Amino acid sequence: MDFFGHQDQARKRTRQLIVLFVLALFTLIFLTNLLVAGFLWGNPDIFPELGNKTIRDPSLLDIFHYMSWRSWLTISAIVCGFVGLAYFYKAVKLSGGGASIAETLGGRLLHPDSDDFYEKRLLNIVEEMAIASGMPVPQVYLLDDEIGINAFAAGFQPSDAVIGVTKGCLTKLSRLQMQGVIGHEFSHILNGDMRMNMRLIAILFGILCIGLLGRIILNTGARHSIYSRGRSQTTIFSNSSSKKEGGVPLFLIGLGFMILGYSGVFFGKLIQAAVSRQREYLADASAVQFTRDPQAIAEALKVIGYGGVGSAIGHSRREEFSHAFFSNAIYSHFSGRFGFLSTHPKLEERIRRIDKHWDGEWVAPQTLKQAYDESPQLAPKSTLNTEDLLTGVAAAVSAAIDYPAPANSTPANSTPANSVSDSALDQLSSGQPSSGQQLGDQETNRIDVEAKLTAAAHDPMNARALCYTLLLAPNTSLVYDQQLDLIKQFCGEGLYQSVNQLTPLVVLLNESKRLPMIDKAIPALKLLSEDQYTDFKQLLVKLVQADGKIDLFEWCLYRMILQYLNPTFNKAKAVKAKHGNAKKILTDIETVLSFVANHGNETLEGAMKSFAVAANTGGFDDIQLQARTSSFKTFNIALDTLTEAFPHVKGRVMKALAAGIQVNGVEAAERELVQTIGAILECPTPDLFD
Secondary structure, three states: OOHHHHHHHHHHHHHHHHHHHHHHHHHHHHHHHHHHHHHHHHOOOOOHHHOOOOOOOOOHHHHHHHOOHHHHHHHHHHHHHHHHHHHHHHHHHHHHOHHHHHHHOOOEEOOOOOOOHHHHHHHHHHHHHHHHHOOOOOEEEEEOOOOOOOEEEEOOOHHHOEEEEEHHHHHHOOHHHHHHHHHHHHHHHHOOHHHHHHHHHHHHHHHHHHHHHHHHHHHHHHHHHHHHHHHOOOOOOOOOHHHHOOHHHHHHHHHHHHHHHHHHHHHHHHHHHHHHHHHHHHHHHHHHHHHOOHHHHHHHHHHHOHHHOOOOOOOOOOHHHHHHEOOOOOOOHHHHHOHHHOOOOOHHHHHHHHOOOOOOOOOOOOOHHHHHHHOOOOOOOOOOOHHHHHHHHHHHHHHHOOOOOOEOOOOOOOOOOOOOOOOHHHHHHHOOOOOOOEOOOOOOOHHHHHHHHHHHHOOHHHHHHHHHHHOOOOOOOHHHHHHHHHHHHHHOHHHHHHHHHHHHHHHOOOHHHHHHHHHHHHHHHOOOOHHHHHHHHHHHHHHHHOOOOOOHHHHHHHHHHHHHHHHHHOOOOOOOOOEOOHHHHHHHHHHHHHHHHHHOOOOHHHHHHHHHHHHHHHOOOOOOOOOOOOOOHHHHHHHHHHOOEOHHHHHHHHHHHHHHHOOOOOOHHHHHHHHHHHHHOOOOOOOOOO
């Protein structure tokens, strides 16, 4: 699946939508001018300077004489200003990223260490799909009051994305069906649909506000008209003072603005629905790729159609977010009969595109007993406390082997590092690579170790301890003791003990599982307070700084933490694409490809071969391998530039990097470096190394 191409399509479609909405806005401006001209035509003594004073006893066609250039400019400015302010207001409300939408819809954040059976199953599925798609594990929100089967993904980019799931989806779908739904939502993230949806919400709200303004004017005019009639016996069609006071005109103006506003929304939703339907077909196809089982998404759709289970959302704000859901959030007989107004294709059409041999039978929702039988390991039973499990495993492993701590010895393909700079934060942005950690015995109890470390990653305190443990020097060095002292000094006895318990487990962890373990820890780390997050980052820097050098893994870990957590503790901002022509940023591309080639090969010949393959794969001509450098500074500057490239350019860079590091076999450090680059570029690549 060409996710980069689909991202560019989504971006182009967004531009088309903006153009179409601007045209709709111009239509509203014209109709508003016509409405005001009609008002002046019927009331020539009100604001005479806006009309043509020479007209006497005007006919219906003379209404256009009241559309002077002054009134046109004034009204146009008012309408555009009002819509613009409404759009800006909504954009600010959405600046909190995907979490703001989930909370608006009444979503409840699920903690990664939840004990509820259904919640644990959902969190496990989301985690699995995130790792498979090469992106951070998103936070998950549950809409407790919604019994329909539905879900959504929201956010500006993968680093601040959230998944929302209804209670009906949680309890009525099997594990396989849930995988299909979550895979569908992940594809929206990877295809760039989330950003388009966020913009649609703000634009649609801006036009909708014209209708809301009309409703306010209508209500005000109606009340004023009733009040005026109470003081006078004249009718509402007379030329009495009550009419001049503005009751009836206000009523009619309000009615006109309501018609205008909701007409704009009608055309806006018409465009919105047409685009949304096509993206849903694409997301269904992508979900099949993620789950590798067409029945996953097909059966989920069949459950929605079973016996009126449905996918309707009851929340009052459902309309403005309806296009972001997995299935139709609003049931409308009119839109159901006339599909062009529906935000989603019909269930039957979606199912037959995936399952061409469907016999028309729907699938019954899963029962609780069936869910327990399907996932017995998650079913309620007597369990040990997570800390007790960690303590027991640590004691058992310690008794069995005399474990070495994670080593920072320099591998053959790594460059020796010099001392770090004075600025602690700059060290991890422009430091020098030396080596990846060398882990201990990777064969003993690997699966069990991963399970225990995953359990630790789901707890906010143990998630921090896990990150600290991954940065520890060999336990035979003085640096190791200094690092432990720093942890005890900054974090206290509790977290210090957690590090001691996790150390023998981290020793047994396969190198290729290190960054995925950080991915799993992200939801728990997002639960930290701002002060805790600040202290967490500072201690990470001090632990790296303790041995006087920075290796590739340390740089990767710190940059991943910043990439995934900064949008949570700061306002999430969508990076604006500026560079659509790769030739204009060829020097930056050359820098990134050279850095990876040099640090993935111990010889100049190997680096040149890797670089040549990468450049050829990406289609980058007229570039050459730069000299090896031990500084990250130029590399980081180049990455900053590439973050502003269009998706198809980023896609070419990522494919080039993947091809380059496979020339001489993919090492763990190389893979981690490329995956970190992908994270920084907001460019998840689920099939990068396939």
